[in-house]
Amino acid sequence: MLHFSRIDLSCDPLAGRYVKEETVSVAFAREAGELISLEGPNRYAPGDAIITGSTGSRWVVSHDRFVLKYDPVAPLQAGKDGAYRAKPVPVFARQIHEPFSIARSAGGDVLQGKAQDWLLQYAPGDYGLAENQRFVQVYRRLPESDGV
Incomplete structure (x- = not known):
């Protein structure tokens, strides 16, 4: 299982910017x-x-x-x-293709993601995750020209 710590999705070429609707x-x-x-x-x-x-x-x-x-x-x-x-607050998100874990914040609850779930970054050091099916239903990708 992958464990993420202090990852910065704003610099990750596999991540995108999304808003929840x-x-x-x-x-x-x-x-x-x-x-x-x-x-x-x-x-x-x-x-x-x-x-x-x-x-x-x-x-x-x-x-x-x-x-x-x-x-x-x-x-x-x-x-x-x-x-x-x-x-409509933009977040960075990346789909992870194997099981993974991440702390919601430094010293916070540890979340467990399944293969194909999405890792979310709300701000530096502030994370969440969304099950793939839920992510597809409620998040919309922002065009690359939109600012964060």
Whole structure:
């Protein structure tokens, strides 16, 4: 199994820039806990977003990152449980053709990818992954001329 550490997809010729086009269902954690996603453990703290995607996948986003990545769907007020739409924030992504793992962040939860899953880089040192079928359904490649 490959293990990635401190990889920079912005310099990787096999990576591209993508945006997520998805409306998700969100419940904000009222206490600390752990959700086991398809990719591994996702620990959360009070106020973090527990997300169910349009394909049924579940994962956690910290409160600070959530407000930068999602907008409430009207008439929902920000911070309330309900439907949120992903902001068109570009990410770097690369399909990996063998099983792999990566820490979400330094010292963070370790995610496990299967062959053909996608490694995502949101910012330097900030990673995620998406199952191939889900990635194809919710991500759109950006033209090369679009800035990040």
